[in-house]
Amino acid sequence: MQPQRPQVGQVVTVFRNRLRPEHATEYAAELEVVAALARAMPGFVETKTFTAEDGERCTVVTFADPASHAAWRDHPRHHEAQRHGVASYYAEYSIAVGETTYASAFAHE
Numbered sequence: 001m002q003p004q005r006p007q008v009g010q011v012v013t014v015f016r017n018r019l020r021p022e023h024a025t026e027y028a029a030e031l032e033v034v035a036a037l038a039r040a041m042p043g044f045v046e047t048k049t050f051t052a053e054d055g056e057r058c059t060v061v062t063f064a065d066p067a068s069h070a071a072w073r074d075h076p077r078h079h080e081a082q083r084h085g086v087a088s089y090y091a092e093y094s095i096a097v098g099e100t101t102y103a104s105a106f107a108h109e
Contacts, residue, residue: 004046004062006103011069015059017085017093027089034081041075043068066099 019027038044043064050058063069072078085093 005105006062006100007064008100008103009065010045010100010103011063011066012098012100013059013061013069014096015061015093016095017057017059018055018091019057019089020091023088026084030081030084030089034078037075037077038072041068041072043071069097 035047038047038061041063045062045064047059047061049060052058063072
């Protein structure tokens with residue numbers, strides 16, 4: 001799958017976290033449900049997760065515009081997953097959200 005080209009006006013969330021290993025199985029099951037829901041939301045562009053050598057994970061989620069991002073942010077099932085994350089899954093996390101004001105892409109043909 002080819003990555004999406006960034007567009008001005010998209011909303012990008014950078015979600016950094018470390019998991020608590022004792023809840024890994026529960027986390028994986030919930031992530032599957034919530035990720036599928038996010039992908040089905042109007043305005044969803046893409047998501048990718050990376051894991052650093054030290055175990056920190058970084059998920060980058062992009063929505064087409066502020067309205068579609070807000071719909072995902074405010075979705076009741078997403079809120080439920082967030083509560084579960086704080087209670088059980090995450091040792092720590094941080095979230096940064098921003099609207100794209102400049103976008104550029106290159107692909108060697």
